[in-house]
Amino acid sequence: xxxxxxxxxxxxxxxxxxxxxxxxxxxxxxxxxxxxxxxxxxxxxxxxxxxxxxxxxxxxxxxxxxxxxxxxxxxxxxxxxxxxxxxxxxxxxxxxxxxxxxxxxxxxxxxxx
Amino acid sequence: xxxxxxxxxxxxxxxxxxxxxxxxxxxxxxxxxxxxxxxxxxxxxxxxxxxxxxxxxxxxxxxxxxxxxxxxxxxxxxxxxxxxxxxxxxxxxxxxxxxxxxxxxxxxxxxxxxxxx
Numbered sequence: 001x002x003x004x005x006x007x008x009x010x011x012x013x014x015x016x017x018x019x020x021x022x023x024x025x026x027x028x029x030x031x032x033x034x035x036x037x038x039x040x041x042x043x044x045x046x047x048x049x050x051x052x053x054x055x056x057x058x059x060x061x062x063x064x065x066x067x068x069x070x071x072x073x074x075x076x077x078x079x080x081x082x083x084x085x086x087x088x089x090x091x092x093x094x095x096x097x098x099x100x101x102x103x104x105x106x107x108x109x110x111x112x113x
Numbered sequence: 114x115x116x117x118x119x120x121x122x123x124x125x126x127x128x129x130x131x132x133x134x135x136x137x138x139x140x141x142x143x144x145x146x147x148x149x150x151x152x153x154x155x156x157x158x159x160x161x162x163x164x165x166x167x168x169x170x171x172x173x174x175x176x177x178x179x180x181x182x183x184x185x186x187x188x189x190x191x192x193x194x195x196x197x198x199x200x201x202x203x204x205x206x207x208x209x210x211x212x213x214x215x216x217x218x219x220x221x222x223x224x225x226x227x228x229x230x
Contacts, residue, residue: 032216043116043204043220043223044219046219051216090156092155100161100171101146101219103157104155105153106153106154106155
């Protein structure tokens with residue numbers, strides 16, 4: 001069975017400070033890992049993904065994530081947070097031969113001015 | 114707008130009634146997914162199609178749930194004899210991927226919110 005965990009329900013940061021939203025995974029085989037963002041009354045939007053290759057992946061809106069195989073983590077990061085980054089963030093994972101994605105329960109990011 | 118669309122956006126029904134939701138994916142996408150999302154949780158996988166073939170179905174999906182994608186384009190999700198526990202947001206997503214491997218991101222629709230009274 002595969003699972004994805006987001007250990008923090010809520011993350012609060014001040015504008016201009018770096019942010020980290022945590023994700024750990026348990027996926028058999030080679031994991032494919034994704035981050036999505038959900039704004040109020042909007043559908044989930046893709047941010048970035050790790051398939052293979054460089055452990056540091058860059059995505060939309062200045063976000064990046066680091067794949068760490070030994071710690072089975074895929075934390076989302078941004079060097080300088082914006083108020084407009086405030087949203088609900090989901091980590092998702094699947095193994096290489098499956099169509100089914102498993103999502104974490106989400107982390108609400110609040111960036112305060 | 115050429116994104117994923119879902120209809121209706123909201124549905125209120127009485128327990129025991131049948132409901133049907135529609136999803137129109139991005140036109141060139143061959144894969145279509147259905148998820149259910151309740152408050153405070155991430156999307157839960159229900160089923161997915163590769164073109165018109167339904168390749169996987171979650172054990173969460175009881176026999177009251179059925180999904181179709183008859184021509185490999187739009188899809189419908191039907192819930193028969195609705196129960197209060199079916200109240201949730203039903204999400205549809207599409208992607209362009211090979212069979213039995215999913216490298217590409219999914220594009221989500223806005224969802225259909227179902228309330229069962």
